Amino acid sequence: MVDDSRADRRFITRELKRCGSPYHVDTAETVAGAREMLSHKHYDCVLLDYNLPDSDGLALMEGMHHMPGNGHTGVVMITGEGNEKIAAQAIKLGANEYISKKQMDGRRLSVALDRAIEHSRARRTRDHQRLVMENFASSAAHDLANPLSGLIGFLTLAQQSFEKGTTERVPEFLENAMTSALYMKQLVMDLLHYARTGTSADDPEVVNVADSVRTALNVLAEAIEKSGAIIRVGDLPTVEAYPTELVQLFQNLIGNSIKYAGDKTPEIDISATQEGDHFIITVADNGVGIPENSRRAIFTPLLRLYNEGVEGSGLGLAICTKIMDLHHGEIWCDEREGGGSYFRFTLRPRLED
Numbered sequence: 361m362v363d364d365s366r367a368d369r370r371f372i373t374r375e376l377k378r379c380g381s382p383y384h385v386d387t388a389e390t391v392a393g394a395r396e397m398l399s400h401k402h403y404d405c406v407l408l409d410y411n412l413p414d415s416d417g418l419a420l421m422e423g424m425h426h427m428p429g430n431g432h433t434g435v436v437m438i439t440g441e442g443n444e445k446i447a448a449q450a451i452k453l454g455a456n457e458y459i460s461k462k463q464m465d466g467r468r469l470s471v472a473l474d475r476a477i478e479h480s481r482a483r484r485t486r487d488h489q490r491l492v493m494e495n496f497a498s499s500a501a502h503d504l505a506n507p508l509s510g511l512i513g514f515l516t517l518a519q520q521s522f523e524k525g526t527t528e529r530v531p532e533f534l535e536n537a538m539t540s541a542l543y544m545k546q547l548v549m550d551l552l553h554y555a556r557t558g559t560s561a562d563d564p565e566v567v568n569v570a571d572s573v574r575t576a577l578n579v580l581a582e583a584i585e586k587s588g589a590i591i592r593v594g595d596l597p598t599v600e601a602y603p604t605e606l607v608q609l610f611q612n613l614i615g616n617s618i619k620y621a622g623d624k625t626p627e628i629d630i631s632a633t634q635e636g637d638h639f640i641i642t643v644a645d646n647g648v649g650i651p652e653n654s655r656r657a658i659f660t661p662l663l664r665l666y667n668e669g670v671e672g673s674g675l676g677l678a679i680c681t682k683i684m685d686l687h688h689g690e691i692w693c694d695e696r697e698g699g700g701s702y703f704r705f706t707l708r709p710r711l712e713d
């Protein structure tokens with residue numbers, strides 16, 4: 361609360377208390393004092409008087425949205441009677457609500473604070489999502505630009521060979537161009553798959569997790585056969601889940617355990633433990649492992665670690681994250697003593713729990 365009048369501050373505090381408002385209130389009496397407080401602490405909302413001794417409330421608002429930690433803080437402006445112009449200006453500068461001093465009571469204050477906080481949270485989520493989308497779009501464009509340059513390069517070489525009449529290397533150039541084009545096609549298909557994951561129209565069902573694993577293993581039969589992978593499946597629970605997506609999740613994790621086995625024969629253990637109201641499912645492997653500082657980053661779309669000669673587009677784990685979002689669960693990666701990785705995720709017996 362930024363207000364220089366002791367009487368108003370008392371009134372507001374009392375009224376909020378009377379209405380059972382859950383908020384903790386810190387107070388400042390000047391714009392400078394409020395700036396100081398905002399530079400040290402995050403606030404959900406500022407209840408801001410217009411008339412302040414060192415400046416006006418609008419001046420505080422102007423700088424506020426650039427303050428780290430308070431860039432999305434909600435603002436409820438308190439204006440004097442007949443100050444509609446100021447209220448309009450405050451809204452223009454980003455205030456979420458305004459209340460006239462004369463009409464102010466606990467109920468109105470509580471409603472305005474709740475709304476302002478809700479708006480500012482929605483804006484924060486929107487801005488975050490926009491940032492994620494921008495990063496994703498720029499990574500996707502970057503990843504597509506590489507094979508596209510290759511494609512253009514090899515087609516140019518083929519064209520120049522025809523112009524010069526020296527065509528003996530043309531088949532090689534065309535084959536390389538085709539490799540780049542196929543890689544691009546795969547990447548575009550994977551991007552589409554990623555974009556569509558989670559928009560499933562199917563309803564959740566009661567699923568025996570062991571059945572999902574079995575289906576995933578069938579899909580991966582060729583890779584399992586080729587690598588000679590040994591796969592052990594422990595007791596797995598029955599949960600409410602999206603069946604197709606759960607199979608996809610196991611397919612991606614088990615597929616990765618085979619792909620990133622290094623020069624060993626893959627050994628993969630799939631098991632479950634119960635922790636309170638949820639299950640933790642673990643896919644453990646004996647592969648190359650993941651450095652500690654990359655264990656979060658690998659879930660970012662299109663991010664791949666150094667893995668020469670292993671095909672992929674860096675979307676498998678990002679798809680797993682989306683599938684876990686759909687299940688209101690979490691997925692993460694832990695180190696496995698003696699080498700390899702643990703990929704773990706949570707499932708609940710009932711989705712709405």
Ligand code: ADP
Pocket residue numbers: 612616617619620645647648649650658659663664665666667671672673674675676677678701
């Ligand atoms: P992709 O396999 O297509 O690269 P993912 O999103 O599935 O994409 O994985 C991202 C990165 O995480 C991989 O490039 C790899 O470096 C690493 N990774 C994933 N799973 C494993 C694993 N089981 N063991 C070691 N590294 C892994």
